[in-house]
Amino acid sequence: MAFFLAIETSCDETAAAVFTDQYEVRSNVVASQTRWHAPFTGVVPEIAARAHLRQLLPVVDSALTEAGITLKDLSAVAVHHTPGLVGSLLVGVAAAKMLAAVLHIPLLAVNHVVSHVFACRLAAGRDIFPCVGLVVSGGHTVLLHCNSAQEMKVLGGTRDDAAGEAFDKVAALLGLGFPGGPAVEREAALGDPTAYDFPRAFADDGRLAFSFSGLKTAVLYACFGQNARRMDPPPPGPKRxxxxxxxxxxxxxxxxxxxxQALRQTGQRRLAVGGGVAANQAFRQALEAMCAREGVELFVPPRHLCTDNAAMAAGAVELWKQKLFAPLDLDAQPTWL
Structure with missing residues (x-):
């Protein structure tokens, strides 16, 4: 049996996991940075990178201990090297390269967005490909045509903001705190979703594209008025x-x-949805209803595999089997699309 260590530092979660070549997850340790970013109601790149420097080695040590192995037992080390915040990515990439060099084991470069789709495969415990993949997070909103765990074609994505970023910004407007996704979801449970007729960009367009900047502006105007300066957030109550x-x-x-639309255009009968926004219960229910109507099989991982983690990098096993190793001069790539 082969053991793999995976490292995730693409944004503001410091994570490490150990899994086997049979996709058995032995450990999945995540250290949150929320307390440092909350005062700014968003992720501050410099703070995130410095926090990774402090937290990564203890997190790796915890992952190995929980898995009951040592560094000498590893067959390879995997790392998310793209996309993400460049300073954060560099911390994880540097650590992974060091381990690969010192231990004389292969280095595996893994795409963070692709891993969110693979989290669905990991949770299902069986093959889910080919399928349409939808990744919805704080940094990404993208549709993929997934022929296999490694062969994925971009069908379309956001033209401006990611859906998760919009949740964070609206949470800040409404004074709900950070992270915005769970905060907005809790507040939304108390409100009427038909109270405001907010825009739905590209709803009448067959293109597989997203845009959320106009929606954020619409919330701003509904909250404070089109000619008003930014004021204090609305108090708790029906309006908020x-x-x-x-x-x-x-x-x-x-x-x-x-x-x-992506399912119909590709003819696929499977939909895999990952990313932090996929933890939203109302979103899950809407996906289930749509897939039931369309006769499509839906794959959504449990919530702990939706948010950033290292176990979802288990797709690296396929790279290892095909001997698709990364060079030791691997660099961080902040953009992918």
Missing amino acids: ANLAASFQKAVIDVLVLKAK
Whole structure:
């Protein structure tokens, strides 16, 4: 049996995991940075990179200990090298290269977005390919045509902001705190999703594209008025709850619609959805309803595999089997598309 160590530092979660060549996850350790970013209601790249420097080695040590192995037992080390915050990525890439060099084991370069799709395969415990993949997170909103765990073609993505970023920004507007996704979801549960008729970009367009910047502006105007300067967030009550619920509904409507269009355009009968926004219960329910109507099999990982983690890099096993090793001069790539 072969053991793999995976490292994830693409944004603001410091993570390490150990898994086998049979996709058995022996450990999956995640150290959150929320307490450092919360005062800014968003991720601060410099703070994130410095936090990774402090947390990565203890996290790796915890992952190995929990898995019951040592560094000498590893067959390879995998790392998310793209896409993400460049300073954060560099920390993980440097650590992975050092381990690969010192231990004389292969280095495996893994795409963070592709890993979010593979989290669905990991959770399912069986092959889910070919399928349409939808990754919705703080940094990415992208549709993929996935022929295999490694062969994925981009069908379309956001023209501006990611859906998860929109959740964070709207949470800040409404004074709900950080991270914005769970905060907006909690507030939305108290409101009426039909109270505000917010825009749904590209809803009447067959192109597989997303845009959430106009939606954020619409929430801003609904909250403070088109000619008013930015004021204090609305207090707890019906207005704040209705704004959150209507915003969330607009995002979900577009995501589900574009996923349906992608399924119809590709002819695929499987949909794999990953990323932090996939932890949203209302989104999950809307996906389930759409897939039931379309006769499509839906794969969504449990919530702990939706948010950034290292276990979802288990797709690196396929790279290892094919001997697709990365060079030791591997660099971080902040952009992918």
